Amino acid sequence: MKNENKQEKELPYIMQQYPGLQKIPWISLIDAPTPVHRLNGLEKKLDFYGIYIKRDDKSNPEYGGNKPRKFEFLLGYALKNKKKHILTMGGIGSNHCVANSMFCKQLGLKSVVFLQNQPLTEHVRHNLLLELYYDAKIIHKKTQIGLAMAMIWYMITHWRSYLIWAGGSNKIGTIGFVNGAFELKHQIDEGILPEPDYIFTTTGSSGTTAGLLLGCELAGLKSKIIGVTVSSKQFASRKRAIVLAKKCYQYLREYDSTIPIISENSLEQRLEINTNYFGGTYGIVTDKGKYAVDLIKEIDNMELETTYTGKTLSAMIDFIKKYRETLHNETLLFWNTYSSVDQSEKIKKMDFHNLNHNLHMYFNGSVPLSKKVVKIEKMYD
Ligand SMILES: Cc1ncc(COP(=O)(O)O)c(C=O)c1O
Structure with a gap:
């Protein structure tokens, strides 16, 4: 943690915009704004120009990502x-x-x-x-x-x-990504990137998606949010994202009634949820997800993984391939939610025997490593 004092650190963008929100408890954990840049390698590979990445992998020097x-x-x-x-x-x-x-x-x-x-x-x-x-x-x-x-x-x-x-992913955690959208607006205003037409993000328990959805609406951005699900309907769904966004909105309005009225309809229209890239089991590796992880490492030197972000990137690649003819000069933003901070030195010192006994099976060979790779048959639809 960098500090706990709201005075020492610049307030979250959303609190600057709506001062009533300064009463919401908050501590400073992120290096904001996280960088945004083009994915040059992917642009070349797909022969499509206008692909950006929001580097939340750099949100905290010890543990980044969306958390x-x-x-x-x-x-x-x-x-x-x-x-x-x-x-x-x-x-x-x-x-x-x-x-x-x-x-x-x-x-x-x-x-x-x-x-x-x-x-x-x-x-x-x-x-x-x-x-x-x-x-x-x-x-x-x-x-x-x-x-x-x-x-x-x-x-x-x-x-x-x-x-x-x-x-x-409750109404409080979701505020983090409402603020994330205001941070993005700030970067757009500074000319760091054009206003995205589409933001691709991963939907696991839906808080990231809900926060971006509400945040883009409140910040007045045109961006459509495309959430790619990586877990079961119980946690990752359109309904859950909308409900969370609404709960978070009501919570924010309790603190600052100058936050404008928004309609459920506009949230509905801004959100697309794609369940085709999940693979049926949380944590399972998919062929497309693995391809996307390997590709982006090779051409843009970006570290993703197969449970969450690889699946989302694979959906974005298919989206570009499918709609390239109609995507004239449009801007796509991949919101990277994975922490790429290397923690391997820390775990080298750890001995699994110090874990509870019932977890030893994951280390001593009693449970084999999963080699399963699920084939994703569908293109983007
Ligand atoms: C790397 C990564 N990306 C995305 C997500 C999904 O975010 P959310 O749970 O807010 O939908 C998670 C959740 O654990 C995650 O670890």
């Missing part, structure tokens, strides 16, 4: 309300749970992560060891009901617990 934007408000709330135990949930490879653990450790809070199975990859092992490194309490259960019971029990026995929903 720090949400935690500025989530942990701001937790600290203001004197919470001590920060509970959250996700798959065993959840980036959100790692980020929760890291920021909690920096702030002297206890991170408690409730984890469920997902296909085993090296990334999963990496994240489990990082949670160990950041002193998280890890609770692993096979079923959702088991997790829910464990969470309830923990909250009963530890007052001052604060439960952050999966992916940090």
Whole structure:
């Protein structure tokens, strides 16, 4: 964390625009604005010019990606309300749970992560060891009901617990990406990029998508938001993104009634959700996702991964291929939500034997690494 003092650090763009929002608890975690530049290699490869990337991978020097934007408000709330135990949930490879653990450790809070199975990859092992490194309490259960019971029990026995929903996607975490859209508007006004016609982002628990949706509406941008889903309908859906955007909007209006009235219809029209690139199981590798990860590494030296951002980029590539004739001079923005900060030195010091016994199976060969690659048959539609 860089500082906790709103006076020392420039306020989030949205608070500058709407001063009533300065009463919302917030701590500074991101290096704003995150850079924006063209993806020159991809432009050449596709012979399509006007592809930009928003580098949220650089949002925080220790752990970037989309999480720090949400935690500025989530942990701001937790600290203001004197919470001590920060509970959250996700798959065993959840980036959100790692980020929760890291920021909690920096702030002297206890991170408690409730984890469920997902296909085993090296990334999963990496994240489990990082949670160990950041002193998280890890609770692993096979079923959702088991997790829910464990969470309830923990909250009963530890007052001052604060439960952050999966992916940090509640009305408070969503503010981070409303602010992200205002940050983008600022960069457009400075001439760093043209106003995007389309913003491609990953929809996992829907908070990023909901925040950008609401933020672009409030900032008066024309951009259409294309959310590419990477998890089941329960977490990633059009309905969930719209509901979250509306809840966040109502929350913001409670603090500043000068925020303009918006219609549900305009949110609906601005949003497109594409479920074709998911692959059916959270965390599964898809052929198109893997292709996109390898391609962008080779031609633009960008680090993505196969659970989230590779899938989104593959959808954007298909979109360009399909609509190239009608996309005259249009600008596409890929919002990179993945933290590319290399944490491998930290996990080298970690021994999996120090994890709970029931997690050893992910390291000792009892559970094989998933080699499955799902073929995505559809083009963009
Ligand atoms: C790298 C990355 N991108 C995108 C997402 C999805 O964001 P959201 O949960 O806000 O939909 C996640 C969520 O964990 C993530 O780790």
